[in-house]
Each structure stands twice: as C-alpha cells, then as structure tokens.
Amino acid sequence: MNLDDLRDIFEPYERLVKIELCGVTREVPENNTILRGLQYLDLEAISYGEFCWNGECLNCQVWLKNGDKEKAVMACRTDVKEGMEIVRMADGIELFGSPQTA
Ligand code: FES
Numbered sequence: 001m002n003l004d005d006l007r008d009i010f011e012p013y014e015r016l017v018k019i020e021l022c023g024v025t026r027e028v029p030e031n032n033t034i035l036r037g038l039q040y041l042d043l044e045a046i047s048y049g050e051f052c053w054n055g056e057c058l059n060c061q062v063w064l065k066n067g068d069k070e071k072a073v074m075a076c077r078t079d080v081k082e083g084m085e086i087v088r089m090a091d092g093i094e095l096f097g098s099p100q101t102a
Pocket of ligand 1: 050051052053054055056057058059060061074075076077
C-alpha cells in the first residue's frame with residue numbers, strides 16, 4: 001500500500017498540521033480525525049488494526065493534554081488540531097511496530 005493510492009480515505013486537505021504525539025512532533029492532514037492522522041503516519045498499523053471507525057469499540061482512545069490534566073477522547077471522532085498534544089494512546093494502537101512509541 002502506498003499513500004498516493006489511498007489518498008481517497010482521507011477527507012480533503014490542503015496542508016498538514018503539527019501535533020505532538022507522545023513527545024514527538026508529527027505532521028498529519030488537517031480536516032481529518034486523529035485516527036486518520038495516525039493512519040497517515042502508519043498506514044498498515046491502523047488499516048489492519050481493530051478499529052470500528054464509528055465510536056463503538058473504544059480501541060482508538062487517546063489522551064490529550066488539557067491544561068494540567070489529560071482528557072480521553074475517541075480518535076475516530078475527534079478532529080486533529082494544530083498543536084494538539086496526544087500524551088497517551090490505547091494499548092491497541094501500535095504505531096511503527098511498537099506499542100506507545102510514536
Ligand atoms: S475506532 Fe472504534 S471507537 Fe474509535
């Protein structure tokens with residue numbers, strides 16, 4: 001699989017936005033959910049992962065930095081935002097071949 005073939009899976013976007021993912025700055029397509037952004041970063045891991053994509057399984061849960069606290073959201077239901085900080089991800093999200101290491 002390569003990203004050009006699969007561009008259709010993403011909502012239309014003109015640019016990438018920077019987010020912080022477990023301490024590492026990454027660029028993901030604007031106008032898309034966090035889960036699509038993770039898919040953009042690791043196509044196979046997310047495409048073949050166990051995700052319902054519609055808010056039912058909770059396998060996509062991530063924790064966003066929210067002031068001094070963390071806020072859990074569903075990555076398939078939450079759009080990316082420039083500067084968003086994802087501090088933790090559900091165990092089922094294994095990017096780049098290892099859990100929790102982005
Ligand atoms: S992928 Fe199932 S709740 Fe988000």
